[in-house]
Amino acid sequence: PRVEYLNYEVLDDHGWHADDDDLFEKAAGAGLDDVDYGSFHVYPRESVLEAAERNDFAWPFACRGGACANCAVVVLSGALTTRVDHVLPDEIVDRGFQLACNGIPTSDELQLLYNVKHMAELEELLL
Ligand code: FES
Numbered sequence: 349p350r351v352e353y354l355n356y357e358v359l360d361d362h363g364w365h366a367d368d369d370d371l372f373e374k375a376a377g378a379g380l381d382d383v384d385y386g387s388f389h390v391y392p393r394e395s396v397l398e399a400a401e402r403n404d405f406a407w408p409f410a411c412r413g414g415a416c417a418n419c420a421v422v423v424l425s426g427a428l429t430t431r432v433d434h435v436l437p438d439e440i441v442d443r444g445f446q447l448a449c450n451g452i453p454t455s456d457e458l459q460l461l462y463n464v465k466h467m468a469e470l471e472e473l474l475l
Contacts, residue, residue, distance in 0.1 A: 349426075349453035351396055355384040356422075356464045366422060366467070372459050390453050396421065396428065396460070397448040407462050412449045417473070418465055419449040426458030440473060 354375045356366070362378060364371055375385045383405065390399040397419050400407045409419040414432030421428075422444045428451040436445055448462065464470060 349390045349456050349458060350387055351390055351399065351453065352387040352457070352459045353385065353400070354459075354461050355380075356461045356467065358384045359461075366424075366461060371424070393452065395449060396451045396453065396458075400448070400462070407448060408465060409449050414447055414450055417447065417470060419447055420445050420464050420470055421448045421451070422446075422461040422464050422467070424459045424461065426453065426455035426460075428452065428458065428460075429454050437473065440469060443469065445470065 388403045410416045
């Protein structure tokens with residue numbers, strides 16, 4: 349599977365919002381650094397976080413075990429399944445939040461926002 353990623357923290361700088369329909373088109377045309385926008389492949393049985401790290405990206409994490417949500421991403425297209433998730437309530441998962449530390453792609457193409465731990469929905473949950 350191929351993951352196209354975008355750093356949530358650059359959205360504000362550009363006046364973009366997570367629910368913009370053309371968010372990834374705008375990101376692709378904005379000349380962002382590889383750290384903030386790009387794509388990589390995920391090997392079979394590899395988690396999205398592991399694939400990011402194999403590509404030398406330092407995405408946030410802490411427990412690596414589905415208990416802290418530091419590694420949370422928002423899946424905007426495609427699908428991810430988590431083997432262990434002790435932290436995200438169903439209503440948050442329904443809004444697209446997933447855990448990268450043990451999230452395995454179940455679609456060939458995914459678009460996701462990483463670094464979303466400061467999104468309001470998640471911050472409220474983690475307080
Ligand atoms: Fe803690 Fe993923 S790193 S839930």
